[in-house]
Amino acid sequence: MTTRSAIAVDTRTFEGISGVFEVGVLGMGDLPSAHTMPRHLIDVLTALKQERGFTHLSLLTAAERPAETPGVKMVYAVTRRTDHTTLMLSVDLPEESLRVPTIVALWPGALPLEREVYDLFGVVFEGSPNLRRIVLRDDFAGHPLRKGFVMTPGGVDAEDLAWALASHGDDGPAPQPENSDPKRTVPLPYPSVAEQLARPGDPILHSQRQLLHMGPQHPSMHGVLHLWLALEGEMVLASEVTHGYLHRCIEKLAETRSYRACTALVDRADYVSGFHTELALLMGAEELAQIEVPPKAQYLRVLMSELVRLTSHTTWFAACGIDVGAFTPMLFSFRDREAILDFFEEITGGRMMFNYFRPGGVKDDLPAGCADRLHAYLKTLSASIDGYEALLTTNEIFRNRTCGIGVISPQTILDFGVTGPMARASGVDIDLRRDEPYAAYADFDVHVPLGEIGDSFDRYAVRIAEMRESARLAMLALEGMPEGDFVTPGVPRAIKPPAGCAYRRVESPRGELGVYLESDGTAQPWRMKIRSPAFSNLHVTNAVLPGRRISDIIAIVSSVDVVMGEIDR
Amino acid sequence: MMLVLKTLLGVVVIAVVVLVNTVVVMWCERKWAGHLQSRLGPMRTGWHGMLQPFADALKMLGKEDFTPAGADRLLFGVAPVLAYAPSIFIYCATPWMAQFVGYSFDVGIFMIFAVAALFPVSILLAGWAANNKYALMGGFRAAAQQISYEVPMIMAVLGVIMLAGSMKLSTIVDAQAHVWNAVTQPFAFLLFFICMLAELNRTPFDLPEAESELVAGYMTEFSSMRFAMFFLAEYTNLFTWSLFTSLLFLGGWGGPGPAFLGFVWLLLKTYAIVFMVVWVRWALPRLRVDQLMEFGWKVLIPAALLNMFFTALGIVTNVFVLVGLQVVLLVGFVWLVSRIGKRAGHGAREVAAARASASPEVTP
Numbered sequence: 001m002t003t004r005s006a007i008a009v010d011t012r013t014f015e016g017i018s019g020v021f022e023v024g025v026l027g028m029g030d031l032p033s034a035h036t037m038p039r040h041l042i043d044v045l046t047a048l049k050q051e052r053g054f055t056h057l058s059l060l061t062a063a064e065r066p067a068e069t070p071g072v073k074m075v076y077a078v079t080r081r082t083d084h085t086t087l088m089l090s091v092d093l094p095e096e097s098l099r100v101p102t103i104v105a106l107w108p109g110a111l112p113l114e115r116e117v118y119d120l121f122g123v124v125f126e127g128s129p130n131l132r133r134i135v136l137r138d139d140f141a142g143h144p145l146r147k148g149f150v151m152t153p154g155g156v157d158a159e160d161l162a163w164a165l166a167s168h169g170d171d172g173p174a175p176q177p178e179n180s181d182p183k184r185t186v187p188l189p190y191p192s193v194a195e196q197l198a199r200p201g202d203p204i205l206h207s208q209r210q211l212l213h214m215g216p217q218h219p220s221m222h223g224v225l226h227l228w229l230a231l232e233g234e235m236v237l238a239s240e241v242t243h244g245y246l247h248r249c250i251e252k253l254a255e256t257r258s259y260r261a262c263t264a265l266v267d268r269a270d271y272v273s274g275f276h277t278e279l280a281l282l283m284g285a286e287e288l289a290q291i292e293v294p295p296k297a298q299y300l301r302v303l304m305s306e307l308v309r310l311t312s313h314t315t316w317f318a319a320c321g322i323d324v325g326a327f328t329p330m331l332f333s334f335r336d337r338e339a340i341l342d343f344f345e346e347i348t349g350g351r352m353m354f355n356y357f358r359p360g361g362v363k364d365d366l367p368a369g370c371a372d373r374l375h376a377y378l379k380t381l382s383a384s385i386d387g388y389e390a391l392l393t394t395n396e397i398f399r400n401r402t403c404g405i406g407v408i409s410p411q412t413i414l415d416f417g418v419t420g421p422m423a424r425a426s427g428v429d430i431d432l433r434r435d436e437p438y439a440a441y442a443d444f445d446v447h448v449p450l451g452e453i454g455d456s457f458d459r460y461a462v463r464i465a466e467m468r469e470s471a472r473l474a475m476l477a478l479e480g481m482p483e484g485d486f487v488t489p490g491v492p493r494a495i496k497p498p499a500g501c502a503y504r505r506v507e508s509p510r511g512e513l514g515v516y517l518e519s520d521g522t523a524q525p526w527r528m529k530i531r532s533p534a535f536s537n538l539h540v541t542n543a544v545l546p547g548r549r550i551s552d553i554i555a556i557v558s559s560v561d562v563v564m565g566e567i568d569r
Numbered sequence: 570m571m572l573v574l575k576t577l578l579g580v581v582v583i584a585v586v587v588l589v590n591t592v593v594v595m596w597c598e599r600k601w602a603g604h605l606q607s608r609l610g611p612m613r614t615g616w617h618g619m620l621q622p623f624a625d626a627l628k629m630l631g632k633e634d635f636t637p638a639g640a641d642r643l644l645f646g647v648a649p650v651l652a653y654a655p656s657i658f659i660y661c662a663t664p665w666m667a668q669f670v671g672y673s674f675d676v677g678i679f680m681i682f683a684v685a686a687l688f689p690v691s692i693l694l695a696g697w698a699a700n701n702k703y704a705l706m707g708g709f710r711a712a713a714q715q716i717s718y719e720v721p722m723i724m725a726v727l728g729v730i731m732l733a734g735s736m737k738l739s740t741i742v743d744a745q746a747h748v749w750n751a752v753t754q755p756f757a758f759l760l761f762f763i764c765m766l767a768e769l770n771r772t773p774f775d776l777p778e779a780e781s782e783l784v785a786g787y788m789t790e791f792s793s794m795r796f797a798m799f800f801l802a803e804y805t806n807l808f809t810w811s812l813f814t815s816l817l818f819l820g821g822w823g824g825p826g827p828a829f830l831g832f833v834w835l836l837l838k839t840y841a842i843v844f845m846v847v848w849v850r851w852a853l854p855r856l857r858v859d860q861l862m863e864f865g866w867k868v869l870i871p872a873a874l875l876n877m878f879f880t881a882l883g884i885v886t887n888v889f890v891l892v893g894l895q896v897v898l899l900v901g902f903v904w905l906v907s908r909i910g911k912r913a914g915h916g917a918r919e920v921a922a923a924r925a926s927a928s929p930e931v932t933p
Contacts, residue, residue, distance in 0.1 A: 324854040
């Protein structure tokens with residue numbers, strides 16, 4: 001790995017913060033890291049955020065500690081945008097006291113991440129305003145990412161079915177469990193559905209407030225997204241995102257698979273841009289195992305990442321049109337998507353589930369003649385994108401539906417950990433391809449389109465501009481493709497990285513996609529966590545939707561570019 | 570006895586003509602939509618998918634006739650019938666040719682609008698009876714929308730009535746023997762066309778059944794033939810309103826050649842309008858509910874009032890004033906609508922900034 005190891009591990013940023021100890025490289029890859037105690041956590045993170053400028057919460061997750069010291073290790077990663085420094089912070093929680101203070105007051109976007117850790121590890125976040133399970137059902141017993149959890153095979157029994165039927169009535173989100181102290185509870189960073197429903201309706205109109213379930217079976221919920229909406233007429237008073245209907249235990253399954261098998265597994269996470277998750281995973285694995293990647297493979301990785309960004313954005317464009325009532329744009333953009341998928345099929349053998357990146361390179365070289373045809377095709381793409389724009393960009397109705405709708409301020413972007421085109425549409429100038437170049441991106445001059453207002457239209461415009469940019473980068477990658485090996489010779493089929501951690505991020509079509517890997521020296525990862533950009537991007541809608549109409553929900557959610565497979569994992 | 574037989578025969582003939590045209594309109598929509606989207610549309614059922622509407626009908630018949638728990642069973646059963654009945658009933662006053670008309674009312678237009686006003690009632694019933702929140706919202710949207718857009722629609726037709734001096738449709742058609750109302754009343758024609766799209770619940774005014782928001786609106790819970798009734802009503806209405814447009818604005822059955830060709834001319838004009846409606850549907854996105862109401866009440870109704878006033882001015886002066894004022898209205902309307910879009914939507918902001926920063930000329 002050439003790109004990141006050049007950055008010296010700088011631990012001075014921790015100096016002078018009380019409560020921090022064991023500063024250094026705590027088996028945390030080459031990222032500066034430190035260790036703290038639960039009681040110091042808030043102070044340390046507050047100091048880092050407010051005094052040292054680490055304003056972006058990149059990662060909040062947990063991992064099982066080794067068997068000799070039972071318990072759970074909390075892992076936080078924060079980023080300073082000014083110099084693109086990322087710090088890792090870990091907190092050890094002993095088995096008898098799996099409790100840690102919530103950091104929702106610092107980053108409201110931590111709330112769903114903490115719920116996920118509570119759900120999968122059973123860690124209680126003291127003071128959390130809404131500590132409920134998030135991907136598993138509310139009555140699930142146990143916390144499956146703990147190593148001691150026994151998976152029981154079998155299907156749904158009658159009792160489960162009865163529960164499912166009984167619990168999906170109009171009863172609103174389930175109340176939070178009693179395991180947090182009400183006196184120290186942090187206020188919810190957005191209106192609560194239950195509270196809004198409890199209040200009376202408009203006294204003049206004698207209206208009643210109602211709860212509407214939008215999804216999981218709904219034509220424009222992008223799969224199985226589920227929104228709880230407190231409504232008065234068509235006006236949204238509060239909304240709460242519910243998901244987990246597409247949870248496939250990818251992180252749990254990864255713990256029993258070799259790194260190469262994990263590549264096939266993570267394709268299924270973000271199923272419209274599989275290469276990005278593959279790349280983040282392999283970058284971590286290669287760092288742990290100290291595997292070099294030849295330049296040609298790096299170029300092929302850039303090429304594939306950009307092509308898959310195009311297919312992802314064409315999928316988004318299709319949904320974007322349909323969600324505002326225009327059906328025809330979908331067929332236009334899917335024509336180009338098909339063409340690129342045909343190239344994927346020719347190069348990788350798969351149209352969506354590629355399994356193409358390997359530790360140390362890629363599976364295969366480009367087939368003969370493919371590069372020329374691909375280049376010729378990419379040249380025509382700009383005209384196709386003009387065609388898409390002719391259908392929507394200047395359309396008066398489309399503008400009325402999207403301009404000024406769902407405005408997200410740069411502060412909200414930071415609070416909720418929003419990344420990718422959504423953040424850029426609000427004028428937050430971040431792009432990991434340019435800021436922390438990985439693969440061969442250091443050789444490319446990536447132009448980052450920015451929006452001004454941060455409404456749905458800006459998000460649309462930014463993605464359209466990104467499509468043009470991706471086509472350009474893909475052409476440059478084809479033109480500048482170096483000669484040589486496409487994979488490092490001699491990399492074993494099952495790599496066994498030494499014990500340690502790595503956190504590597506790539507710029508996926510939805511934003512900052514990270515993979516946190518922990519190895520215990522065996523051929524399977526001890527812990528693999530996907531930092532899903534769409535997860536954070538989606539949860540910001542809780543703060544954006546109140547005060548809008550039902551039609552706007554669709555225009556806002558479609559501009560988030562939701563991929564439920566990646567969110568639920 | 571002869572009268573009864575004659576009436577029955579008339580009913581059968583008109584019902585058959587209408588049904589055949591409904592089927593053709595369905596097929597046209599599928600084929601034209603397909604070609605607009607660079608695909609073929611139905612190709613397997615008969616020559617170029619001619620039998621597709623019948624295949625759809627067979628499929629509908631095979632579906633479960635489902636009534637949701639908690640639905641108002643009586644209204645749930647009545648609503649589809651009430652939706653389809655007026656769309657056929659309307660033809661008792663519709664002339665096809667000078668000699669081919671169910672009953673030539675002196676106030677034919679009045680009769681037609683009165684019957685057409687029944688349609689939103691059935692939608693409201695359907696939305697209410699289904700005991701579904703999405704259906705209810707769709708029903709309310711439909712009622713609000715159709716009532717709001719009927720007003721400017723009738724007012725747009727008033728100009729035509731003033732020109733012909735009669736509410737009898739055949740008189741209106743005869744009055745266009747030399748020059749179509751679309752030429753002397755282009756602005757009224759545009760208003761009528763816009764309101765017609767709203768009456769038909771078609772894009773960009775298809776809010777009552779907005780599939781991306783309200784699942785299927787008032788039709789959400791209807792299945793089998795109940796759904797087919799709504800479906801039929803929708804396409805019959807599409808044909809009906811296109812027929813009226815050609816009668817009111819495009820000279821009806823008037824055209825060169827012998828008199829019996831009048832029927833062909835009328836159908837040609839009608840299908841031209843159908844094509845325009847289909848084209849608009851597959852090209853445009855959907856408005857938001859408040860934007861729809863704002864457009865109806867703040868733009869269309871004042872515009873229709875102005876149209877009436879200017880038409881009256883033209884009638885008391887001369888035809889050049891009439892057409893000139895219409896052109897003024899047309900230009901003013903287009904300017905106003907584009908202004909509204911810009912004010913509400915920061916229209917001045919262009920994607921140029923974003924595109925410039927990703928300009929393809931720059932190479933690393």
